[in-house]
Amino acid sequence: MEGFERDETFLHRAFGPEIFRAEGGRSKDVIPGEFTYHRPASVAEAVAILASHGDEARPLSGGHSLIPMMKLRMAAPEHLVDLGGIADLKGIDEDGGTITIRAMTTQHELIASDLLAGKLPIIRETSLLIADPQIRYVGTLGGNVANGDPGNDMPALMQCLNATYVLTGPDGERDVAARDFYEAAYFTALAPEEILTAVKIPVPPAGHGFAYEKLKRKVGDYATAAAAVVLTKSGGTVATCSIALTNVADTPLFAADASDIVAGSTLDDDTIKLAVAAAEAITEPASDGRGPAEYRTKMAGIMVRRALARASERANG
Amino acid sequence: MNDMTPTREQREAALEGMGCKRKRVEDIRFTQGKGQYVDDLKLPGMVFGDFVRSPYAHAKITKIDATEALKIPGVIAVLTAEDLKGVNLAWMPTLAGDVQMVLADGKVLYQNQEVAFVVAENRYIADDAIQVVEVEYEELPVLTDPFKSMDPDAPVLRPDLEGKTEGAHGPRKHHNHIFTWEVGDKDETAKAFSEADVTIKELISYHRTHPSPLETCQCVASMDKVTGELSVWGTFQAPHVIRTVASLLSTIPEHKIHVIAPDIGGGFGNKVGAYPGYICAIVATIVTGVPVKWVEDRMENLSTTSFARDYHMTAEIAAKNDGTVTGLKVHVLADHGGFDACADPSKWPAGFFNIVTGSYDFPAAHLAVDGVYTNKAPGGVAYRCSFRVTEAAYCIERAMDILAQKLGMDPADLRMKNFVKPEQFPYQSALGWEYDSGDYHTAMQKAMDTLGYRELRAEQKAKQEAFQRGETREIMGIGISFFTEIVGAGPSKNCDILGVAMFDSAEIRVHPTGSVISRMGTKSQGQGHETTWAQIIATEIGIPAADIMVEEGNTDTAPYGLGTYGSRSTPVAGAAIALAARKIRNKAQMIAAHMLEVSEYDLEWDIDGFQVKGNPQARKSMKEIAWAAYHAPPPGMEPGLEAVSYYDPPNMTYPFGAYFCVMDIDVDTGVAKTRRFYALDDCGTRINPMIIEGQVHGGLTEAFAIAMGQEIRYDEMGNVLGASFMDFFLPTAVETPHWETDYTVTPSPHHPIGAKGVGESPNVGGVPAFSNAVNDAFQFLGSTHIQMPHDAWRIWQAAKDLGAHG
Structure with a gap:
């Protein structure tokens, strides 16, 4: 109908x-x-x-x-090949300006980590919006980002944070940026004989603003649309901004143009409108039970608008 | 008396009888994982059946080749329609007077239709075999829109009905037409409309949804070839009817068929009918001689076994300028899918939809329902409602709001003005029902006062003005629903299933020590019968509920009854229980008189025994009487203390309620948040207030789901979309609103204990309350009617269409 x-x-x-x-x-x-x-x-x-x-x-x-x-x-x-027995694939640690999360770290462990709560609170905020507690006790960061499912929340977040994935294969390790990893739904840069073993995230400056806004029909659902925003401010102006979108195309989307529009602005109404339009422009959602494509595009825009507002409120400087 | 003698209050409390918030005795096993469900049953040598299903919604089948499947070790048989023809079971009758394919006979009529039944040693092998059963299909044009079913060039869905101009319910006017059902006075209604000051007309659709019991449909069938006896354990809301039908279809004598419904994990109407899985498992056990288990998975359940609703209702109301209603006209287009497998009493092709005059005094009304075929799954079951009553309640409650809008009246005031008045009961409705009792004004006023209705309207107005000024993007809706249910099917003069009158039954046996076993023809699927039936007996015969065992579901031991659905258990079986208990009390009175050496007329009943009038010291407790019944009955009296009662109700019961929903809607996302939901129910005498509250919570949660997004969708190819819990909206505790419950008590005058039934009221009353709240929110922007379901994107779409996005 x-x-x-x-x-x-x-x-x-x-x-x-x-x-x-x-x-x-x-x-x-x-x-x-x-x-x-x-x-x-x-x-x-x-x-x-x-x-x-x-x-x-x-x-x-x-x-x-x-x-x-x-x-x-x-x-x-x-x-x-069950990776659950490999002790080396567990754990979160910080080295210099980089936090490394090993692949088999569960979403529950991300939520419970004091290190992440202090340095990368957007990971905790996002993890709490994934499915339900039972699933988060078992679901892992590595599985979530490696599977290439555009419905998953972590891939866009990792793009927003400009994370790097460590892929380990017969010839050793190689690094691929999260922003370059996704090719199409379930198609990624990961080769069949490789395992995604860790995620490396540059720590954003203290006092950064952040928000993950997710519209979903119910607990456990994939996003109708979701937006991750991390920004820094200086003297009332946005210094840096990074925006990424979940589940509004067959890959996660790093919204480069929208991010650039916001950087350097005071987040005035005109800038927000331009950024929202730029984010909406790169979406290509499917029509599904969550709504027709037009709705999901508009919701991506609304999520960006709300995430920017919340991130800005949280940012110091 | 010394201090240890219990007071009357203590004796009364010890019974845990009617009115007591007795904890559910079932929960002791359920909360420990000790329930015994069909899938817990493991018989020696048991094998498994599973279906090859059609990927197409409408296609000819040109070939079925099971050669490769049969080569897989562990595959025992692959049944097709051709095999079933040998036992005359390729087709089966439906409860609605139609016939239905058990396995696809030459064609398929909906996606996921059962094509072949694979029997294998385990479920893994069965599924391996399904992959390689080769079926050749020739696609046919697909019809999914019921509004196109009777187009002249619509595809012929049912060649088996070719030339049949007469259906089970009168003439058929098109090859995809099933029936027309008309009630009421057409001329009187036309006259009311011609004389009306104001009329409204609206197409109000109730979308296709599906009952979602946690446990899907399943069975284990076991044929003993030595004794010729067939045992079937299954998820049956009506086990006795299943046995009768199984006997008629299989020609196995009824006494050699043992149908047993063990613990059931929810039914909601889904487990009333007979499904191909049951028939195939029975045929497979007859063929193989070993027990066969069939367990439906979630997608099979949502996409095949009995949907609900898919009713497209055009409602018209005639009224005077002062709001007095004078006429109601409703036409329904009913989409039944590929077969009419509607689970209604046999003479009622549209159930009790003629309750559509609702709680209002319409002097004239006319109703016509046209049933049609489409390439969708068959069914039309009563999903937690009496037959088609939720559709009727939705139709009239939405239409009354639309009339109020047109008149510029407050919808609560319009309802108050038109309610059937207390002195009009028993009330004869224009569409043929006799409402037994009601006090609508009191209930409505209590609801409005409790909620602060006028203040909410003032708040809504202020919010609308703020929205217009651009100060907020949130709007507010107040949804009202004042429903009248019709339950307790039913009197034998109106109601039968395949010729069996819809009575129900109870058998009570008091043991010598004063404990009780009782059995009923109903079957609890979560309603808590083991708890509440014992409470009725406890009050009636003065034996503590804790000493009363309730047993249902075994057709060998339980008295014949028509089962549990349509809120019929309390109105029908509940009455049988009370009457059987009274037979026991009557006999007990004679025994007590003998023991006390007085005339039975000198005795009076006192909570848990008989005492001599004016001399309460001279008394015999039921426990003492029970011992005497087996030990030293009065001379000439049969020993024992046991009774059976079959109850044919004189009328239906008519529970009612006032539900209010206060909702806040984010216009930019379409997300609706229920701020308050108040449900006042009047179900007559209340047996267990805690169980009533639980019933209301559950029914409201289903109503919330249905109104706000729960839908079985099809695309134009007839692909069923979203038939999994990823997409089919089943709210969790997080999404579910907080429920405020309340009640009034208007006992049924014809029911032995005055009870009316409550399980389905919240679904019936809840759906219009939610939908009216959404619709009410958008009225000030010029909206008249927004179709369900009201999921976020559809609300957003409605807002956009009304220009609310700027």
């Missing part, structure tokens, strides 16, 4: 509307196919298993995306 062209829910986001027309005349499933379960004790061992099985293997972190996909038989890895 509303003339939706396609529905991109959790179930069909990655696979388009034809998901209900899957091969074999089967339109649903809750039982996974057969697979071999591996639980390596080191990153090197995990990488070796991945390298030996190529596309047939998938690393498993919190499993909140992969396991449902397997139950629906949209993903059917023959080898599941």
Whole structure:
């Protein structure tokens, strides 16, 4: 009746509307196919298993995306490599101006971290808006950013913070900026034999303003639209500003133009209007149960507007 | 008497009878994870069935090839319609007088329709096999819009009905037409409209949604080939009816079929009907000789087993300038999907929708309902409401608001003006019902006073002015709903299911030591019958509720009854319980008279026993009487203390209530926040106030979900969208508003204990309160009616269409 062209829910986001027309005349499933379960004790061992099985293997972190996909038989890895037994993949530490969060750190641990609460409070604010406590006890930062699901909240936040992902493969480690990592829904710079092992975040100056604004239908839902803002102020003027958007395109979006418009301004009404328009302009949301594309674009703009206001209020200087 | 002798109050309290906030006895096992649900059942040698389903909404099936599936080790059988034809079960009758495919017979009519039934040693193998059952489809044009069902060139959905101009409910006027149902006086109504000062007309749609019990539909069927006995454990709201239907379909004698409904995790109408899963599991156990389990998953539940609503109601009201209503005209276009599997009493194709005159004294009314087929899943069940009553309540409550708007009257004042007056009861409605009792004005006034209604209207006006001045982006709505329910189906003169009159039953046996086992024809799915039925018995026969065991759901032991749905348990079975208990008390009185050596007429009942009038020291407690009934009954009297009662109610009961919703809406995002929700219910005599409160909380939460976003959507290809809990709105505690509950008590004059039923009132009354709040908020911007569901984007869209975004 509303003339939706396609529905991109959790179930069909990655696979388009034809998901209900899957091969074999089967339109649903809750039982996974057969697979071999591996639980390596080191990153090197995990990488070796991945390298030996190529596309047939998938690393498993919190499993909140992969396991449902397997139950629906949209993903059917023959080898599941559980990273839960690798002690090196846990922990948060600070070195100079960089905070490193290892991949298997859960969202609950992000929320509980005093270091993050002091230096990167936007991570705590965002984590508290992810799903529900049960999921946050198991869901990990690494899994959240590596899976390439545009509905996830952490990817846009990491783009906003200009984080770097550490990818470990058979040939060692390489760094990829969060802003360069995402290619399309579920397609990223991560190679099949690589594991995202850590996230490195430059610590913003003390007194920075921040806000993550997320509009969602209910607890546990993906964002209709969400915006992350980090800014610094100097003498009543915005010195630096970084804006990123969640779930309004098939990748997270770093809103470079909107960020540039705000930087150097006093956040007057005209600037905010221009920034909102610039942010809206880069969105390409799907029409789905959360609303038609036009609505989701407008909500991205409203989230930017509200996040800017809140971040500005919180900033010193 | 010494100090240890309990006072009358203490004796009364010890019973935990009617009116007591007795804790739910069921919860002792449920809260410890010790409930016994169908999926907990594991029989030796049990195998599993699962469906191959259609990816298409409308297609011919040209080939089904199970060769590859049958090669998989552990696959036992793959059943298709051709196999079912051998036992005459490829099709089954529906409760609405239609027939329905059990497995696709040559074509499919909706997405996810059951095409083949795979039986395997475990669920994993069954699903592996499903992947490789090869089905060839030839797509047909898809029809999802009921307004196009009767277009001349609409695709023929049901070739099996070709040439059938007469349906189960009268003539069919188109190949996709099911029935027309007309009630009321057309000419009188037309006259009222021609003489009216003011009229309104609006298309009010109630979207398609779905009951969402936490436990989906499931069963275990087990055929004993030696004895020829079939046992079926299942999620059945009406186990006795399922047994009768199973016997009629299978030709297995009814006494050789054992239908057992164990603990059920919610029903809400979803578990009334018979589904292909049950039939296929039964056929599979007959074929294989081993027990077969079928458990529906969430997507199957939401996309196939019995949706609710999909009613498109055009309402017209005629009124005088002073607000007095003079006529009501309603036409409904009812979308039934591919088969009419509506779960109503058999003679009622649109349920009790003719309660649509609501709480108002309409001198004339006319109703016509047209049922049509579309390429959507079949059903039309009463999702926590008596049959089509929530649709009717929504229709009239929305229409009354629209009339108030047109007249420039306050919607509360308009309702007050038109309520059926207390002295008019029993009240004969223009559409054929006799309302048993009511006191609407008192309830409405209490609600308005408690809420500070006039002050809220003043606040709303100030906010509207602030909005117009650009000082706020938030607006406020006050939603009113004054509903009248019709429950307790039902009197045998109106109500039957496939010919079985809709009575209900109770059997009570008092043991020699004064404890009790009782069994009923109903089946709790969370209503708390084990708690409340015992309370009725406790009050009636003076034995503590704690000493009374309540058992339901086993068709071998329980007396025959029509089950639990449509808020019928208390009005029907509750009456049977009271009457069976009174038979026991009558016999007890004779035994007590014998024991006390007085005439039974010299005795009076006193809480938990009989005493001699004027000499309360001379008394016998029920416990003593029970022992005597087995030990030394009066000469000539049969021993024992046991009674059965079958109750055919003389009328329905008519619970009512006044619900108010105060809502604040963010015009820029469309997000609506419920500030207050006040629910006053009058369900007559209150058996357990705590359980009533729980029922109201649950029903209001469902009403909130339905009004604010819970929807089964289809695209133009007939793909069902959002059939998972990621998209189907099931609110958590975080989204759910705080509920304020209140009550008045107007007992039913014809019910033995004056009770009316309450489980469904909050769903019936809640939906219009929420929708009216949203609509009320936007009235000052020129809006007349905004369709449900009111999820954020649709509210935003409405605001945008009204120019509220600048």
